[in-house]
Amino acid sequence: MSAALTLTDLSKTFPVGRGVFGAPKATVKAVHPITLTVAQGETLGIVGESGCGKSTLARMLVGLLEPTTGTIEIDGAALDNADPALFGKRIQYVFQDPISSLNPRKTIRQIIEAPLIHLHGMDRAQRTRRIAEIFASVNLREEFLDRYPHEFSGGQAQRIGIARALAAQASILILDEPVSALDVSVQAQVLNLLADLKRELGLTYLFISHDLAVVEAVSDRIAVLYFGSVVELGPAEDIFRAPRHPYTKLLADSAPVVGRPLTAPEGRETELPDPLNPPKGCAFAARCPRASDRCRAEVPVLERQGAVDVACFHPLVAGEE
């Protein structure tokens, strides 16, 4: 299996506040250097809580944000220029909020046509043919084309958003919480559609979500993000069943599951570290029951341990409680 997407030391630092002369007062590391490979045809799930940097990562991947360091390679070719139009043909984005990702003053046809015109320079006949193809594949009727976004429900609007991403003919889709704004009964429809499209078109997905169960259901591998770093990366079927990183375990234990008695999985400090004043060692150390002095002094790096990569000095052994 060849790599569709390779990230090397990709990171993002934001300046915070401005001093008298416009120089930033401080910086916040939203994404610490991340190195990842997504194989052709794979779905890589990225899971994390609010503030973990998952949206920043996604926006860098499609060129909407320029990375502070690192490179992005698609099919072995580096894309270091943050030009969305250049990215657009190879990698596309499906937004979280389906309604606000559609311009309220454009018809659906104008919205879907934009990438066909600007990325592929198609003429009218080609466009009509292509739109028909795309609409058929996302189960939308062509009579929707001349309507405006507000006439659609969230689920339909998300299909339109997916259709727009497909129109660019990119082989990689970044799905940023694509179903979290949808009702549960509609979520499954969209998730199944995404699975079908992937199979039919040979797409590669990066699926970002805060919902562990959803990520687990759609992914081949899952990366767990905490405070801007990948803390664990492994096969989807193992990662929550037998977590190695204490944070992954905390996540898995916190998810409400029918039949499991209600317990507070942690009683201690629950706050995320202050991004303006990050801890010296492991970001999770303050919340971690296994933390040692080393964890508070040194940042653990992601290392292969069996089938998974873990960034922890004291990982859990499979099966241990």
Add this chain to the structure above:
Amino acid sequence: MGRYVLRRLISAVPVLLGITVIVFAIMALIPGDPATAILGSYATPENVEKLNRDLGLDKPLVAQYFIWLGNMVQGDFGTSFSLNRPVIDEVLERFNATLVLAGTAFVICSVLGIAAGVVSAANQYGWADKAITFVVLLGISIPSFFLGMMMILYFAVSLRWFPVSGMWPIYGTRDIWALLDHLVLPASALAVVATGVIARLSRSAMLEVLRQDFIRTARAKGVHERGVIWRHALRAAMVSIIPVLGIQAGFVLSGAVYIEIVFQWPGVGRMLVDAILTRDILLVQGGVVFVAACYVMFNIVVDVAQSLLDPRIKT
């Protein structure tokens, strides 16, 4: 808090400099040379040249600017040729009168405007709301100078309740009562427009806030509706009302120009209009810079008030 005030004061320096640059640049556009205007019929070429040298007008513009600025910083705004007295003395005296007028009007329009807006929003679509909305519409549609003239006709000439014009009685004592007597009509005429604007804005700000979730929380706690309106909603609405008060203060100051003319109020606005008509440039420059600087200071007060009200503003 102290640091915030200090920071705002420091950030006002470039704004003040900008104001002087803008005023200077506009004045530099004036065609012809001021010396000719000043000397009038005495404008022989020798006299003009001498005066230009005395005024520093033979130097390049940039140098002129810095000389003018340097003098101003030391409190020397030059001498008004039409009045033959230092600009700063005239401006200070006139600004006092304007401050009395505009300050009174500002207090009136803030209190009345906010109260009317709150009552209007609290009784949306009720008779009080409709009445207030209508009066407000009338208020923002009437030119203040016309309103002032009509008030003179009715309250001063027909009813003889108040004096027709001026700030002080020509004869008699200059006490606070005499001043108030003269102040009622111009201050009310001046306050009307701003009251209307503030009332409208307060109403819509209140309506916006009343739909927020925290209002529902207050009600769910069992807070009395009075408390919901005046304690919860108004406090939150003030966050968007206060900046408008700052802007309206500028409108009140502006409107004062008309009112001062209509009511013969010896304020800085009337002085400026006269100075423009007599082309007394130093007086115009000095007056504009001084009033604008005061307004900048006032806006710092507004910002500080806002930061006291809203803890989310970083101090």
Add this chain to the structure above:
Amino acid sequence: MIGFLKLLARNRLALAGGIVLFLVVVLALVTPLLPLAEPNVTNTSARFLRPFSDGALMGTDHLGRDLLSRLLWGTRLSLAVGFAAAVVAATLGAAIGIIAGFYGGRTDNLIMRGVDMLMAFPYILLALAIVAALGPGLFNALIAVAAVNVPFFARNIRGITVGIAHKEFVDAARLAGLSNTKIILTEILPNVVPVIVIAMSTTIGWMILETAGLSFLGLGSQPPQADLGSMLGEARSALITNPHTSVVPGLMILIIVMAINLLGDGVRDALDPRLKSGALSRPMASTMVRRQGPVPEPEGKGLLEVQELQTQFHVRDRNYRAVGGVSLHVKPGECLGIIGESGSGKSVTVLSVMGLVASPPGVITGGAVRYDGADLIGAPYRKLREMRGRNVAYIFQDPQATLHPLYRVGDQLKEAIRAHHGIGRDEGRARAIELLKAVRIPNPEQRLTDFPHEMSGGMRQRVGIAMALANDPDIIIADEPTTALDVTVQAQILSLLDDLRRSRGLAIVFITHDFGVVGQLCDRVAVMYAGRIVEEGPTQAVLEAPTHPYTARLMACVPELGGGKRRLEAIPGLPPVVDNLPMGCAFADRCDRVQADCRKGEIVLERQGARAVRCLHPVTPLTEAAE
């Protein structure tokens, strides 16, 4: 466009303003064609003729010029100048605002600094300075008025543009390969134009006033040519002796500006989408009640008993039946879960209990809500207020939005107590600390003086819970209290609620869309769909053997942690809109067990022991499930 005009015409005041303005504009346009006296010809022998004199309908001025003629010509001039100034200011201001807002960063900084600089002047000073430099004259007055208004437009439009530039559809356009210029023209501009139009229509009146003002001061139109402002200015010296010369132009300005303002407000209301649905209505202190039909008899089932409750939203000519006859009850110490998707009516049901449904548009149209047997629907506001927070307390979804942003959490807690009990300062503080301790907030003494924005989401929700506990209520209604929270925080809040319930004997009504949460917390569960309960029963039993096809399929389509990668059992179609419910079962169109009889007539909620289901062809027969 047609919809916009219709909306505008529906607003009677705007229509009136529009008609008046139309007449004035027509009059101004045809002025040169009318048989009027020359406006500038003086006739000192006929000075100050009164209105309705021979040959001078409105009289003459101090130079004996015909006032009617001067008025119409002046109106023509004033309208033209005001309108031109508005167009110039709006165009320039909008262009500057869009560029600053779209590009942001340094460009924005530089432009906005300049704008701030201009706005640091009281506007008339700037106008006076410009006129002083350019010399008096109407055209120069126009330039001055337009120039001083540019910053206001620029700032306003910039704010709107920043909001739009950060919308996801702009990102999407970038990814579709659009250049910045194209994005401004096709994505930003069409969304900004309504705002520009609104800003313009609400400021034209103001511009006319301002130009008239400059003319009034003698700095605008120069004699003999007159606009309305200079007519007033010239008439001022004869104000007391011949008031008609002032009144005529003054009234004309008033009429024009008022007409424009009325029309402008109408345009704003018609273009502003927030106003379209009547969303800017002020919610009343308690939900409106217009109960039709008989009040159900008390059944004595629990502490809180909701019987056949119907709550509707009346929006324009539509009637959304958000809650269409819901019956529920909860006993002391019991936790009842209500589960459903958005629009199922679960929130509206519980908000109706204490009359907290926003009204307008909400109206309770039927049924009863009984607390300890006494009906609360239609109870006087005073009674409801006394019960809110004391007997029935609420916890809401988003703690960021539900706490007052400008009060310290300690004060908000104390206020909750004070709403029902007069307590002193120290006692209030002590109670507040006690409450924060009860919800396990560390360092409660210090947290009292925190503002909500200084706390994390989880901490804020704890404060929300503490506030609900403030008066020791018997019932807590929790409306999706953990939906906005991260999963690790959610687990803590849920276990806190569970502990509180057990230690204080609270009855909890818990609303959620998550089966996992219901399974862990609730004794009984009610499933809602399209405003009605479709299934009810003990949680364990319902989750193990759902009887209604909707329950069964909803459970199946939600992935559960630990299931690995799999295909989900999606439910086809969409939930129905509750303003036009189909006959019979609302789920029929999406159901795979549907038969012809499902679409005929009312289907009742059938009870068998602790279980109830509203279905003719249940997945598991009710008799079997109830065992």
